[in-house]
Amino acid sequence: MGLKEILEHHIVDHVWARFTLGTHVFPVSKHLLMLGIASLILLVVFPLLIRSRSAALAPFRSIIEIIVLFIRDEVVVPNLGHKGAAYIGYFSTLFFLILILNLLGLVPYGASATGNLAVTTGLALTTFVLINFAGIKEQGLVGYFAHLVPKGVPVWLYPLLFPIELIGLVTKAFALCIRLFANMIAGHIVILSFISFIFIFGSLSVAVGFAVAPISVGLVLFTLLLELFVAFLQAYVFVFLTAIFTGAAMHPH
Amino acid sequence: MEALIRPEFGLMFWTITCFVLLVLLLSKTAWGPLMQAVNERERAIKHDRHTAETARAEAEKIKSELETRLTELKAEIRSRMDEARVSAEKEKDILIEEARKSAAIIVESSRREIEAQKLEAARDLRNKVAELSVMAAERIMMKQLDHRANTDLASKYLAELEKERPDLKMEC
Numbered sequence: 069m070g071l072k073e074i075l076e077h078h079i080v081d082h083v084w085a086r087f088t089l090g091t092h093v094f095p096v097s098k099h100l101l102m103l104g105i106a107s108l109i110l111l112v113v114f115p116l117l118i119r120s121r122s123a124a125l126a127p128f129r130s131i132i133e134i135i136v137l138f139i140r141d142e143v144v145v146p147n148l149g150h151k152g153a154a155y156i157g158y159f160s161t162l163f164f165l166i167l168i169l170n171l172l173g174l175v176p177y178g179a180s181a182t183g184n185l186a187v188t189t190g191l192a193l194t195t196f197v198l199i200n201f202a203g204i205k206e207q208g209l210v211g212y213f214a215h216l217v218p219k220g221v222p223v224w225l226y227p228l229l230f231p232i233e234l235i236g237l238v239t240k241a242f243a244l245c246i247r248l249f250a251n252m253i254a255g256h257i258v259i260l261s262f263i264s265f266i267f268i269f270g271s272l273s274v275a276v277g278f279a280v281a282p283i284s285v286g287l288v289l290f291t292l293l294l295e296l297f298v299a300f301l302q303a304y305v306f307v308f309l310t311a312i313f314t315g316a317a318m319h320p321h
Numbered sequence: 322m323e324a325l326i327r328p329e330f331g332l333m334f335w336t337i338t339c340f341v342l343l344v345l346l347l348s349k350t351a352w353g354p355l356m357q358a359v360n361e362r363e364r365a366i367k368h369d370r371h372t373a374e375t376a377r378a379e380a381e382k383i384k385s386e387l388e389t390r391l392t393e394l395k396a397e398i399r400s401r402m403d404e405a406r407v408s409a410e411k412e413k414d415i416l417i418e419e420a421r422k423s424a425a426i427i428v429e430s431s432r433r434e435i436e437a438q439k440l441e442a443a444r445d446l447r448n449k450v451a452e453l454s455v456m457a458a459e460r461i462m463m464k465q466l467d468h469r470a471n472t473d474l475a476s477k478y479l480a481e482l483e484k485e486r487p488d489l490k491m492e493c
Contacts, residue, residue: 080324094331107339115350157348186328190336
């Protein structure tokens, strides 16, 4: 079994079943299961935690509260202004969904749904819709497109800049999608590569393989910790960039 | 490996559906109550702080009022004390002056009395001396005048009187 098969096994989605609805094929896969687990956690555990009054659950409640308040005070309000309060639900959900999906990738037998281009594209598409929705709602359809090109640009540049800005809209979402996907996939690939080192060196001689093993395991542990950090970081980055883009669409300057 | 970079439409659909549903449901079930609780707490904190600040401002106002009143009272006490001291000084001066005056009067009157008594005593003495000398002279005169001389004197006086008053002249 080569490295390629191992990587494919661990990183690429496992489709267990497909059912067709009209012309479209809907797969039932491991990443969908992870999405379901994350949704279940969000739908069942979070409301219970937030509504519970028990002292034992207070720390978890506080953690959720601190994160939501951070998203409100540091991410949403500075970028979207005070009208952004209405979007806190969206940003909080986005953050916690990405975070839980990221963390599920670190659980044994779990998989990173956010390491699937389809999932990140889906999230980026909703962000794309949100950016345009918020911008149009704030400035009106005409105003929104009129303000796409920054102020102070000579009129003769408009025909050139307008298409560029339109492409920019798409690029923002596309960058979000690729960034999350690449970050989540990279950690897994690095971990798998480190583990594969043991067997690559082991194929030279068993002794070398055993000698390399502690180094590899140490590096894997380090990378796992890094991935844990990246799980939080990328969730934050995704939410933060979404807020910046939405804010820029709402208040053009 | 191409599967890695070939997004599956079905999963994308599930993701979007899932996410939108989550946003809608969680806004109702999780973030709504959370933000409500947070806002209530923030309002309570703001209210508490406001109350505390007003109470402190009140206390400071009262304190400054008390201080000004205290300083006023101190100033008043000082002025009253000064006044009292000045008036006492004046009173003392007046009393001393009066005492001095009355002492002078007493001294004057007693001196006058002494003078008068002295004069009286001198007059008395002189009278007594005069009387005594007259009496002593009388006695001496009585002793020196003898009967003959008396009759000569008497007849001489009678002759003088008869000359003066002829109507009384006795015929002898």
